[in-house]
Amino acid sequence: MTREAPGTDSSRSIQASRETAEQPPSKRGVGTATKRTDIASKVRGTAIYGSDVSRPSTLHAAVLRAETPHGTLRTVDTTAATDCDGVVAACSRSELRGFFDDRIRHVGDVIAAVAATDRETAYRALEEIEYDVIEHEPVFDAATAVQAGAPIVHENQPDLKQHRQHPIEVTNEEYVNNIDDYHAYQHGDVDEALNTADHVIERSYTTPRVSHCNLDTHCCIASWTDDQLHVETTLGNITQAQEELGDFLEIDHDSVEITVPPTPSSSFGGRSLPKFTFEPVAASLSERTGRPVRLEFPRDVEFLAGETRHKTEWELTMGVTDDGEITALQTSVIADTGGYPNGVGHIVLSNGRDRPLDMYRIPNYEYEGVSVFTNNVPAGEYRGIGVTQGTFALESHIDEVARTVGMDPLTFRSRNLLEEGEDRSNGRGPIDTSGVTECLERGQRTFERITDDRSSSSNELVGRGVALGTHTTGSGAGDGRDVSEAELTMRTDGTVTAKTAGVELGQGSDTVMSQIVAHEVGVPPEAVRVERFPASAALDDSLGAVASRSTYLIGGAVRDAGTQLSSTLVDRISTALDCSPADVRIDDGTVHTDRSTVSISDLLEEEITVVGRATADDAPASYGAHFAEVVVDPGTGHVDVRTFVAAQDVGFAINPKMVEGQLEGAVLHGVEFAICSELRADNGIPENSSLADYSVASPVEMPNQLECEIIESAERSGPYGAKGLGTPSLPPVAPAIGNAIRDAIGNRITNPPATAERVFFAMAGRDFDEEVPVDE
Amino acid sequence: MSDQSYRFPDSIEEVKRILDRHNDEVTIVSGGQTLLPLVRDGTVELDHAVDISRIPALTRIERTAEKTVIGSAVTYRDILASEKSDRHPMLLEAIDGIGDRQVRSLGTIGGALASGEPALDIIPVLYCLDATVVIGSSDGTRRVDVDALYRNATKETELRGPREDYIGLAPVEIDASEIIEAIEIPAIDDDGHHGEDYRKQTNVAGGWTISGVGTSVSLSATRDRIDSARVGLAAVGQTGASAPTVETALEGTPTTMQEITKSVEQLGADIEPTTTLVTSQYRLQVAKTLASRSIAEAVTRAGGELE
Numbered sequence A: 001m002t003r004e005a006p007g008t009d010s011s012r013s014i015q016a017s018r019e020t021a022e023q024p025p026s027k028r029g030v031g032t033a034t035k036r037t038d039i040a041s042k043v044r045g046t047a048i049y050g051s052d053v054s055r056p057s058t059l060h061a062a063v064l065r066a067e068t069p070h071g072t073l074r075t076v077d078t079t080a081a082t083d084c085d086g087v088v089a090a091c092s093r094s095e096l097r098g099f100f101d102d103r104i105r106h107v108g109d110v111i112a113a114v115a116a117t118d119r120e121t122a123y124r125a126l127e128e129i130e131y132d133v134i135e136h137e138p139v140f141d142a143a144t145a146v147q148a149g150a151p152i153v154h155e156n157q158p159d160l161k162q163h164r165q166h167p168i169e170v171t172n173e174e175y176v177n178n179i180d181d182y183h184a185y186q187h188g189d190v191d192e193a194l195n196t197a198d199h200v201i202e203r204s205y206t207t208p209r210v211s212h213c214n215l216d217t218h219c220c221i222a223s224w225t226d227d228q229l230h231v232e233t234t235l236g237n238i239t240q241a242q243e244e245l246g247d248f249l250e251i252d253h254d255s256v257e258i259t260v261p262p263t264p265s266s267s268f269g270g271r272s273l274p275k276f277t278f279e280p281v282a283a284s285l286s287e288r289t290g291r292p293v294r295l296e297f298p299r300d301v302e303f304l305a306g307e308t309r310h311k312t313e314w315e316l317t318m319g320v321t322d323d324g325e326i327t328a329l330q331t332s333v334i335a336d337t338g339g340y341p342n343g344v345g346h347i348v349l350s351n352g353r354d355r356p357l358d359m360y361r362i363p364n365y366e367y368e369g370v371s372v373f374t375n376n377v378p379a380g381e382y383r384g385i386g387v388t389q390g391t392f393a394l395e396s397h398i399d400e401v402a403r404t405v406g407m408d409p410l411t412f413r414s415r416n417l418l419e420e421g422e423d424r425s426n427g428r429g430p431i432d433t434s435g436v437t438e439c440l441e442r443g444q445r446t447f448e449r450i451t452d453d454r455s456s457s458s459n460e461l462v463g464r465g466v467a468l469g470t471h472t473t474g475s476g477a478g479d480g481r482d483v484s485e486a487e488l489t490m491r492t493d494g495t496v497t498a499k500t501a502g503v504e505l506g507q508g509s510d511t512v513m514s515q516i517v518a519h520e521v522g523v524p525p526e527a528v529r530v531e532r533f534p535a536s537a538a539l540d541d542s543l544g545a546v547a548s549r550s551t552y553l554i555g556g557a558v559r560d561a562g563t564q565l566s567s568t569l570v571d572r573i574s575t576a577l578d579c580s581p582a583d584v585r586i587d588d589g590t591v592h593t594d595r596s597t598v599s600i601s602d603l604l605e606e607e608i609t610v611v612g613r614a615t616a617d618d619a620p621a622s623y624g625a626h627f628a629e630v631v632v633d634p635g636t637g638h639v640d641v642r643t644f645v646a647a648q649d650v651g652f653a654i655n656p657k658m659v660e661g662q663l664e665g666a667v668l669h670g671v672e673f674a675i676c677s678e679l680r681a682d683n684g685i686p687e688n689s690s691l692a693d694y695s696v697a698s699p700v701e702m703p704n705q706l707e708c709e710i711i712e713s714a715e716r717s718g719p720y721g722a723k724g725l726g727t728p729s730l731p732p733v734a735p736a737i738g739n740a741i742r743d744a745i746g747n748r749i750t751n752p753p754a755t756a757e758r759v760f761f762a763m764a765g766r767d768f769d770e771e772v773p774v775d776e
Numbered sequence B: 001m002s003d004q005s006y007r008f009p010d011s012i013e014e015v016k017r018i019l020d021r022h023n024d025e026v027t028i029v030s031g032g033q034t035l036l037p038l039v040r041d042g043t044v045e046l047d048h049a050v051d052i053s054r055i056p057a058l059t060r061i062e063r064t065a066e067k068t069v070i071g072s073a074v075t076y077r078d079i080l081a082s083e084k085s086d087r088h089p090m091l092l093e094a095i096d097g098i099g100d101r102q103v104r105s106l107g108t109i110g111g112a113l114a115s116g117e118p119a120l121d122i123i124p125v126l127y128c129l130d131a132t133v134v135i136g137s138s139d140g141t142r143r144v145d146v147d148a149l150y151r152n153a154t155k156e157t158e159l160r161g162p163r164e165d166y167i168g169l170a171p172v173e174i175d176a177s178e179i180i181e182a183i184e185i186p187a188i189d190d191d192g193h194h195g196e197d198y199r200k201q202t203n204v205a206g207g208w209t210i211s212g213v214g215t216s217v218s219l220s221a222t223r224d225r226i227d228s229a230r231v232g233l234a235a236v237g238q239t240g241a242s243a244p245t246v247e248t249a250l251e252g253t254p255t256t257m258q259e260i261t262k263s264v265e266q267l268g269a270d271i272e273p274t275t276t277l278v279t280s281q282y283r284l285q286v287a288k289t290l291a292s293r294s295i296a297e298a299v300t301r302a303g304g305e306l307e
C-alpha cells in the first residue's frame, strides 16, 4: 500500500546541482533538460502498457501453480477442465512445450495451464484440474543446499544459458550439490597478509530476497504464424531473450520474435529476460490452440513466479595496518538462485568479485562465490545484480574496519581509493575516468552544509553515514563483443526516424536518443521519432536495454549515425544551394547560409538513411559517494532517513533533469532495500506476497531533504563523455543508510532491511526483561 | 431472487426489509474497501449486494449540544472534511493516517465497525470517545457501546450468513438481520480538563497498523491528577482492545511521566499481542511506547503539566 506524499510538507526539498568540468557541448540538444517524449501520455494515463493491450480472437490463460515447494507430479488430470464451457485447451505441465519435466521446484511452479475465451473461465477451470504430487524433501537454505547430502533440485544440471558463460571448475570440496554457478579468484597472498596485518576484522552480512514490484504486472500475448513464434511483452534484453526462449522451447532462435507493447513497463531487471512459468506457458497454449494466448500474472504471482533479487550471505575478512591501509580482503558469498536459473548467477558472482577492485587498492585478495539452487522462488536480475548486495556488505564492513582502526570512515576510504590512471589490483588495466574523489569532496561539502545546524532532541538518536559504490557501464565485458547499431532516416519534411535497440522502460532512453539526433543534425528534438527496430531488421545489437548501456552504447550508435546524417545532409544542401558545406549551418530544423534561411523540408528531395554503430571496447566504471543522516526513534526503532546527498559521477549529463530523476529513483530503491522490503518465506511459501503485507517505499519514506550532485568526469569512450547511471547509482544508497543507523544506535544491522523491529532490538545498551525474539 | 443482484435501496427501512427476508443471502456493501478485495480474490461470493452508500439518512453527520451522530455510511473523507468533528481531535488524527486517499474517500465508519478487523484505527478511538453504536433491524433498534460489539464476541458467535465465510478476522456481535445505522459520540463537557490523542506505528506509510494507541483523559480541577482515563488499542490482539488495567492504574495518579510509565508497564496484563508482520514481543514494546506518549500528550492537551 502506498500513500500520497504529504504535499504540505514544506520542509521536503530535492535539489540537484551540477558543476561541469569542461565546456559543455552546445545547448542544441544534449546537456539540456529536454522534456521527456513520453511524459504526456504517462501523466494523462493514455499510455498503453502490456496489460492494457488486447488483440482480436485472443484466448486468456490461467496457470495452476504449485503450493508445495518440491515434488514430482505423478498424475495431472485436465479432462474436466477441458470439458468446461469456454475452455479451448488445458495442458498438464508435461504437455507444455520445451524443457518442462515432471518436477515441481518452488511454490508457484507450473502444474498445468488452461486457455479459455475469458479470464474468469480460465481461472474457474483450474479448479477442475486434479493432480497428484509425490513430495520430496525440500531445501531452502542455500548454504545447506550446496553441501553433500542436500536434496537435489535439478537431477540433470540444466543447461539454461548459465553454464555457457564460462567454464565452471569447483575447487571447494564442500560445495557439492545444487551448484548454479561458482567463481574463485585470488591474487597476492591473503593468508600471509592477514597474519601480518595490524587488525583483522571479520564479519558476516546477509541481504534479503526482494521483489521488483513493478506497477504493471507481467502480461504477454503469444501467437504463432506457421513455425514463427511471436511474443508481445516487455523485455529489455530482447536478443538474449529470443535465444533463451528458442532454447527453452526447442526451436530456432530465429523462430522467436519478441516485440514490446506500445508503452513498455518498468523493468529494473524484472523485465530483462523470460521467466519459465510465463512466456513458454503462453507459447505452448497458443501453439496448441492455434490462437493468440494472453497470460497475465495476478499480483501475488509476481512474488512467486516473477523474479527476486538473489538473497546472499557474505563473509568478509579484512586486514589493515594501524594507519588505515587495506592489506588484504577475503570474501566468500553464497547466493540463493531459487528453483530455476536465470543466467545471472554468473553476474551476481562476478560483480561480487570484481567491483571492490574498481574502487580500492587491495594488494592481497581472495574471493569465492557460489550460487545455489534451492526450493525458494526464483531469483534473477534486479537493478545492480550482485553489486547492490556486495556493496552493502563491503561498505558496511569498511565502516566497521574504519571504526576499529579509529579512523574517520571517509578518510579511511580516501586513503585506499584507486586513482584515475592507476592499475586495478587484479591486473585488469587502469581506471580510466573516476570522479570518485570529486563525488566524495562535493558530496561531503553539501552534506555538511545541510546537516550543519541540526540539533536533535533528547528522545531521538541521530546518525550519519557515508558509502561509496561503483559499477561498470554496459555488459562489463568491455572486450568489443558488445555492439549496437542504429538507423536514422530523415524524411523530406525534415523529420527523423531513429531505429534503435533501445526499449523505453521509463528510464528516458527515447528522449536521450532524440536529443542526440537533434544535437548532431540540428533539428528540434520533437522532430525526432524514436522506434525500436524489429528483430528481423538487419541491424545488430547484443543486449538491448540492460546494464546501463542504453545511453552509453545505443546512444553511441545513434551519435555515430547522427554525424553521418549531418554530413550527408549538409552535402545535399550545399549542392542544392550551390555553396560550400562549410557555409551551411543547420539549427532547429532551419538551414542558414550567408545568403539565405530556409527550412530543411524546402531543400530535401529524397530521404536520407544512414546506419551508425558503436562497440564497447571499454566498460567504464561509474562512481558515487552517498551520504545519509537518519533519525531513530528509541521507543519504537523506527528509522527516518532525514537527509541524503547522492553525489554521482555520470561522465556527462545528456539530460540533467533525467539524471536527477535516476538518482532520486535510486535513492527510493535504496531506502526500500535498506529499511523496508523483504519477501519472507516459511518453508518456501512466501508469507507476504501481496502489496498489503509486503512493504514498499513510497515518497513518504524518501529523505526529507535530498540533494543530487551531478559530477561529470567526461568519459573518453562514451557519447559526449556520458557513462552508465541507472545501475551504479543504487549500490551506495543502502550502506550509507546502514552506516548512519550504526552511528545512531551503536550497533550494526547486518541483515537488511533495518525494520523498526530489528533496529529496536539491536539498539546498544538495551536492557530487556524479556528475551530478544529470534529473527530468522 | 435472481442469481445475482446489486441494489441501491432508498431508505434504511428498505434495507431492513430486504435483510428480514433474505438475510442469509444478501451482503451489505458500504464503501467496499474491506469487502471488494475479498470478492476479487475469490474469498467471498457476492451474489446479492445491498449498497447503502447512497442512502441519505446514513450519509449524514449531525451535531447537537449533546452529541455528534455520524451515519454509518459516512466516509472517512467526509468526517475529515466536516468541521463538525473538530471537537474530537483524536478522531481526525486517526482518520488522517488511515490507508491512502482512495481508502479514505470510499471507506466508511460503519463498514469498519462491522468488519471489526483488529488493526482498524477507528475502533479504539470510538471506544475512548465513549461512542454508542445504533443497530437496527425490522424488530427495532438497539444501542450498544463500541467495545461491546467485540468484547463478548468469540469465534463461536453466530455471525450473519454470507459474512461468516470470510470475516473471521474478528468476530462481531451483529446479527445477519441487522444494520449499523449510526455512531453517536457524546459531546465532551468542555470544562477544559479533557485531553485526547491517537497515534500509531506502521511498517511503511499506508501499511497495516502494527500498534495503535488512543487516549482520552479527564484531569482534576487542579489539573495535576488524572480523574479518569480511557486507553484504546489497535492491532494488538484478536479484536479491537481496551486496557482496563492501565486505565485503573492511571485513575487518581499525579500527572507525572513516572506515574504514566508505571501504569503503562501493566499493559501486558490487558493484551495478548498477535504475531502478524512483527513478533508479539515487539508489538507489546511499541504499544507501551505509544501508550506512554499518547497518555502524556492527552494530559498536556488537557492542560496538565507533566513533571
Ligand SMILES: Cc1cc2nc3c(=O)[nH]c(=O)nc-3n(C[C@H](O)[C@H](O)[C@H](O)COP(=O)(O)OP(=O)(O)OC[C@H]3O[C@@H](n4cnc5c(N)ncnc54)[C@H](O)[C@@H]3O)c2cc1C
Pocket (backbone or CB within 6 Å): A001, B027, B028, B029, B030, B031, B032, B033, B034, B035, B036, B037, B052, B072, B073, B097, B098, B099, B100, B103, B106, B107, B108, B109, B110, B111, B112, B114, B115, B119, B120, B121, B122, B163, B174, B178, B179, B180, B181, B206, B207, B208, B209
Ligand atoms: C488499502 C487499504 C488500506 C487500509 N488501511 C487502513 C488503515 O491504515 N487503518 C484502518 O483503520 N483501516 C484501514 N483499512 C481498512 C478500512 O478502514 C476499511 O476497509 C473500511 O473502513 C471498511 O469500510 P467500507 O465502507 O469500505 O466497508 P465494506 O467493505 O463495504 O464492508 C465491510 C463489511 O461490513 C459490512 N457492513 C458494511 N456496512 C455495514 C453496516 N452499516 N451495517 C452492517 N454491516 C455493514 C459489509 O457487509 C462487510 O461485511 C484499509 C483498507 C484498505 C483496502
